[in-house]
Structures are given as structure tokens and as C-alpha cells.
Amino acid sequence: MIRLNRAAQVRKTVNPEETHRRSAPVPEMRIVVVGGGAIGSAVALFTKALGGAAVEVDVVEPDPGLVLASSARSASSIRQQFSNPINIQMSRFGHAFITGAADTLAVDGQVPDIGLVSSGYLFLAHEAGAPVLQALHAVQRAQAVQVDLLTPQALAQRLPWLRCDDLALASLGLAGEGWFDGYALARALAAKARALGARWQRARVAGFERGGARRVAAQLDDGRRLPADAFVNAAGPWAAGVAALAGIRLPVHARRRTVFAFDSPLRLPRTPLVADCSGVWFRSEGHGYIGGWTPGEHDADPDDLPLDEPDLEQFDARVWPALAHRVPAFEALRMRRAWAGYYEVHPLDHNAIIGPHPALANLVFANGFSGHGLQHAPAAGRGVAEWLLHGAYRSLDLGPLGWQRVLDQQPFVEQAVI
Ligand SMILES: Cc1cc2nc3c(=O)[nH]c(=O)nc-3n(C[C@H](O)[C@H](O)[C@H](O)COP(=O)(O)OP(=O)(O)OC[C@H]3O[C@@H](n4cnc5c(N)ncnc54)[C@H](O)[C@@H]3O)c2cc1C
Incomplete structure (x- = not known):
């Protein structure tokens, strides 16, 4: 058996394309991601990397320069010192991903500089x-x-x-802590997602078209309609407004x-x-x-x-x-x-809400990161992609961050909030 050295092992774990080569085939589907900040771009990247040509991904983003996005206004720091093990594990993946970004996010020989200190x-x-x-x-x-x-x-x-x-x-x-250029990370995630075939649509999602118990298309503010099998709310501080378009009250402020x-x-x-x-x-x-x-x-x-x-x-x-x-x-x-x-604060427990709403299975949420969303973008993107393609988490189980604890008002607390 050939043993990989540690650097190669880390590359294999964080490299979305490597993961794709190792994963089972996925059904054909269309995904619309609402919001192209770090979270939406990470979702698009991992969905294309894991799903390959079988999956079409459209990212709808009205602000292509991310002028107002949190991802461009962040302090962009990363830590391991959380109170909740799931946040430690998400940050650990984020740190490995950012450390390896020059390799994994390079496009046509252009190597992004994420500036990790x-x-x-x-x-x-x-x-x-x-x-x-x-x-x-x-x-x-x-x-x-x-x-x-x-x-x-x-x-x-x-x-x-x-x-x-x-x-x-x-x-x-x-170890495993520091800071980086959050804007550069968001842009590099988007560039790599595009290189893998994701499409960016410069528009705002203004509504969702209903088809029975599901939503079947996103209505854009320029009059276009994007049909899809599943939708991802990655609208950061604007996520509650996007959820409301689908009739869901999202407690993110x-x-x-x-x-x-x-x-x-x-x-x-x-x-x-x-x-x-x-x-x-x-x-x-x-x-x-x-x-x-x-x-x-x-x-x-x-x-x-x-x-x-x-x-x-x-x-x-x-x-x-x-x-x-x-x-x-x-x-x-x-x-x-x-x-x-804007922080996108989820006051119940200062943890993100990740996963589908029980009443609307084809709208998946990745919101409410409460000040730690940039460092958790790679882990959240990977988790949402796994959920979309396989209906289950395959690497890190993000189930505890799902909607059920929100609906039951059972906090899954993060105490170490900055
Ligand atoms: C001051 C500050 C400091 C921070 N410090 C840290 C830190 O040190 N470490 C850390 O990990 N995190 C930090 N964060 C949090 C982190 O920046 C966010 O959690 C993360 O950037 C959220 O990314 P996002 O993609 O969800 O949101 P955003 O980057 O805000 O992207 C959301 C996108 O959705 C788009 N959108 C909105 N409405 C619609 C619509 N209807 N249709 C289509 N698109 C829409 C918006 O245009 C926007 O570009 C900080 C945040 C702030 C504000």
C-alpha cells in the first residue's frame, strides 16, 4: 500500500475535485443558489465538484463586486476556540481548505492569494x-x-x-488560527465554481414559483424565471427576506x-x-x-x-x-x-441554520452564521452540496445545525461569540 504524506493527505481531503473523483454518481439536477457571497460560492463550488456535469448550478447575485456583502466587510479571522465541537470541526476544515487554497482554487494557472496569517x-x-x-x-x-x-x-x-x-x-x-483576506476567498471560490461550470446570473431573486408542496422556479427581478429541482438560500444578512418569499419565517437578523x-x-x-x-x-x-x-x-x-x-x-x-x-x-x-x-445573527443559539426546512424540502438554508460564516464557508458549502446530491451528509454531520432545533426552540449553543 502506498502511504500518502501528510501534505498530500490534507490536499486530498480539502480538494473538491479529488472528492468528486471518489464519490458515487449523482442524478441529473438543477440547483439555484440565491446569493453569491462566500457561502453561496462555496455551495456552488462543491456542488459542481461533487456533482460534475450531471448538475447544473445557477448562482443569482445582484451585486457582482460584493460591495455590500458581509464577505467583503468581514474581519475574516479563523479560530478553533469554540464551545461547540461542530464549530471546531467546521473551522478545522476551513483552515485546511484555506491553507491549501493556492492548489485547490487555482484556475488556469492563476493562483489566488488568500493571505492567511x-x-x-x-x-x-x-x-x-x-x-x-x-x-x-x-x-x-x-x-x-x-x-x-x-x-x-x-x-x-x-x-x-x-x-x-x-x-x-x-x-x-x-495552531489553526489566524486571519485572511475574506474578499479574496469569496472571489476565489466563485472563480473556481465558474471554472467548474457554475453560471452566475446578475439579478435578484424576487419570488419563488410554487408547484404543489415544492418550489419549482425562482422568479428574478429582471423578469426571468429559473426552474430548478432545489434552491439554496445563501443570502447572508438578507436571508430572512428570501425565506419570506417562500413563506418561511427565518429567525436570522x-x-x-x-x-x-x-x-x-x-x-x-x-x-x-x-x-x-x-x-x-x-x-x-x-x-x-x-x-x-x-x-x-x-x-x-x-x-x-x-x-x-x-x-x-x-x-x-x-x-x-x-x-x-x-x-x-x-x-x-x-x-x-x-x-x-452586517452579522447575520441567529439569536436562539448563535449557530448557523443549515439544511432544508421540514415543510419545504427543496429549499435548503445556509444562514445565520452569527459572526463565524467566512471561516465556515468551506465546510458549509461541502455539507450543503452533499445534502443536495445525496440527501445526507457524507463527511461532517451538519444535522445538529438543522431546522428541527429552531422549530423546537432547543438551542444548540455556541458560547464563544465575538
Ligand atoms: C464586520 C464583520 C466582521 C466579521 N468577522 C468575521 C470573522 O472574523 N470570521 C468569520 O468567519 N466571519 C466573520 N464575519 C461573518 C462573515 O463575514 C459572514 O458570516 C459571511 O461572510 C456570510 O457570507 P454569506 O455568503 O452568507 O453572505 P454575504 O457575503 O453577505 O453574501 C450574501 C449575498 O446575497 C446576495 N443577495 C441578497 N438578497 C438576494 C436576493 N434576493 N437574490 C439574490 N441574491 C441576494 C447579496 O447581494 C450578497 O452578495 C464578519 C462579518 C462582519 C459583518
């Missing part, structure tokens, strides 16, 4: 939060995540620029998150992605930094429209004071620019 997340806790970090640590170690719990003393030695005297515990990722880019006259060595106890996060970005604020459960977090307006008041009120407290050098920082985008 390897760097850990650092979760900080006061006394009250320390047991939570310890509990998460146990889950993560059981999943073989490389992560260390650090005392404030050990942390202060490692990161002398960080204020640690009010901390009780910290959790630092040692578009909630504004502002990202602030800033410089510090006192340059620090590259920082991890620090998730502070205040709800503020920051990390290095090029020669400067980016950061933002995650509202807590009790903070007002209304659905906000329109998208383009960053919440600049938040910087002075929330972000800067917390940054300057945690990193004294940031007292003198300069905010350079800010942008806003």
Missing part, C-alpha cells in the same frame, strides 16, 4: 469568567485543539505590552458591526486576536490594527439599516477606552478609518 486568538477573563474559559478549554482539548490556558503572570511575561493585573485567566490558541482600523505611534510586535473581557476585540492588520465591539446579551442590538454607516460614536464610547485600558500604548492611537457590515 497564522496567529492565535487570545481570550481574556476576569475572575467571574475564568470557569467559563476552563470549561471551554476542556471541550477544545477533547477535540485536540492546540490551546493553552495562561495565568496573568505567564501572560504578562509573554506579552509585556498587555495589562494583565485585573485578569484571572487567558486562553491562547497555538441583520445586525450592524463596525470595524475600526487604527495606528499606534508605539508599535507592538504582531498581536494575537485579543478578545477582551469588555467585549472589545483587536488584532494586528498589516502595520496597524483593527478592532471592534461585540454587544453583550443585554446591550441594545437592533436590526440596523442602512448598511453603509459605521457607528463612529462607538469608538469613543466603547472601543478606545477598553483598548487603552488593556494596552496602555493604545492611549495614543489614531483611528484611520472605519467600515460597517
